[in-house]
Amino acid sequence: MDxxxxxxxxxxxxxxxxIIGGGAGIGRLAASALEGIARQPNAVADIRxxxxxxxxxxxxxxxxxxxxxxxxxxx
Amino acid sequence: xxxxxxxxFLQAAPAPATTPEPAPAQPAAEAASPAPQAETPAAQxxxxxxxxxxxxxxxxPEAAAHAGEAEAAEGPAEIIFHxxxxxxxMGFSSKHLVFLVLVAVLVIALSQIAVRSYRGxxxxxxxxxxxxxxxxxxxxxxxxxxxxxxxxxxxTPLLCSFFSFxxxxxxxxxxxxxxxxxxxxxxxxxxATVSFIAQQYAGISKYGVAGHLHNLVPPGMPxxxxxxxxxxxxxxxxxxxxxxxxxxxxxxLAGHMVITTLLLLIPLLGNLHWLAGVAVTPISLVLSVFxxxxxxxxxxxxAYIFTLLTAIFIGMYAHPxx
Numbered sequence: 001m002d003x004x005x006x007x008x009x010x011x012x013x014x015x016x017x018x019i020i021g022g023g024a025g026i027g028r029l030a031a032s033a034l035e036g037i038a039r040q041p042n043a044v045a046d047i048r049x050x051x052x053x054x055x056x057x058x059x060x061x062x063x064x065x066x067x068x069x070x071x072x073x074x075x
Numbered sequence: 076x077x078x079x080x081x082x083x084f085l086q087a088a089p090a091p092a093t094t095p096e097p098a099p100a101q102p103a104a105e106a107a108s109p110a111p112q113a114e115t116p117a118a119q120x121x122x123x124x125x126x127x128x129x130x131x132x133x134x135x136p137e138a139a140a141h142a143g144e145a146e147a148a149e150g151p152a153e154i155i156f157h158x159x160x161x162x163x164x165m166g167f168s169s170k171h172l173v174f175l176v177l178v179a180v181l182v183i184a185l186s187q188i189a190v191r192s193y194r195g196x197x198x199x200x201x202x203x204x205x206x207x208x209x210x211x212x213x214x215x216x217x218x219x220x221x222x223x224x225x226x227x228x229x230x231t232p233l234l235c236s237f238f239s240f241x242x243x244x245x246x247x248x249x250x251x252x253x254x255x256x257x258x259x260x261x262x263x264x265x266x267a268t269v270s271f272i273a274q275q276y277a278g279i280s281k282y283g284v285a286g287h288l289h290n291l292v293p294p295g296m297p298x299x300x301x302x303x304x305x306x307x308x309x310x311x312x313x314x315x316x317x318x319x320x321x322x323x324x325x326x327x328l329a330g331h332m333v334i335t336t337l338l339l340l341i342p343l344l345g346n347l348h349w350l351a352g353v354a355v356t357p358i359s360l361v362l363s364v365f366x367x368x369x370x371x372x373x374x375x376x377x378a379y380i381f382t383l384l385t386a387i388f389i390g391m392y393a394h395p396x397x
Contacts (some may be wrong), residue, residue: 031247056380060318071328 011073022062108215175256245374267316290395330370
């Protein structure tokens with residue numbers, strides 16, 4: 001097992017796993033936000049702001065994992 | 076000063092000139108007579124840039140030699156990496172450094188132009204009105220809810236500087252042939268360092284060093300938990316700016332890598348067969364334009380998140396046990 005091949009495999013699997021976590025998290029966030037908007041349409045602006053901030057934070061964590069996979073693939 | 080600190084930290088990447096951004100870039104609503112102040116901050120901005128450029132010039136040839144011998148053939152990964160990582164540019168040793176200074180000068184220049192419409196007690200119009208709405212947004216939505224009334228106003232110039240710098244750096248990076256300076260981890264580390272200094276300043280100036288450290292731990296806690304909480308809180312002081320760094324860097328980097336990958340499909344498929352290259356060109360271009368629009372949105376969001384998190388952290392240290 002060539003270590004370089006293992007590193008590429010690890011990078012690929014890692015990127016997939018990272019995006020599963022990020023996608024699931026942001027999907028749940030979007031679902032709750034939409035439900036909140038449906039219940040109280042006059043709170044759209046507040047909900048939208050909170051949703052974008054939370055999505056940015058969750059994506060930040062996903063990107064930490066992405067950096068690790070990129071390092072694996074490059075080095 | 077912070078440029079020298081960063082030159083010590085970062086051996087691999089060229090150390091950018093993280094000038095004292097809050098002082099020069101005074102927003103339109105706050106500054107009445109910024110014209111004489113414009114000259115000295117611009118001079119300050121160029122002096123550390125020259126020192127950092129000299130330090131970077133030493134590191135860049137070593138990095139280039141290392142990259143040249145690392146991979147035998149220029150594969151797709153190397154081409155992508157070559158495009159998003161730092162490169163020498165027009166005689167300067169670092170493209171990201173050039174664009175860092177360019178964006179800083181642009182932020183200062185645009186603020187000065189915006190303030191001009193306030194002369195003579197006029198109601199601002201044009202760029203002045205746009206900048207005023209931005210500053211009011213940051214003061215009323217970001218600074219004051221998180222930091223409090225008086226402290227919020229004190230920190231609004233810093234938050235406006237962060238927001239406009241990050242936004243302008245990202246927008247400038249969308250132009251083909253330029254580079255996003257925040258796509259360099261050294262630059263985002265510099266921004267996070269300034270944010271870290273502001274957070275500690277907020278706490279220490281109000282409560283002193285001992286009081287600030289005392290405020291780190293939440294009040295009313297059982298004594299048994301104290302050792303763990305101290306470690307956690309002290310680590311938290313450092314992980315928060317680190318998270319800011321990596322978040323901004325990764326967002327900017329990922330956007331550019333996707334664009335470069337899509338555009339790279341054209342010559343890659345063109346090598347197989349010229350017809351494949353021609354066929355994939357419209358698809359690649361359309362997808363690249365779409366990703367660029369997405370990157371535009373991401374630029375706004377990331378600038379806002381960086382500013383908002385800095386405001387929240389400053390508020391946590393200025394008004395603890397909230």
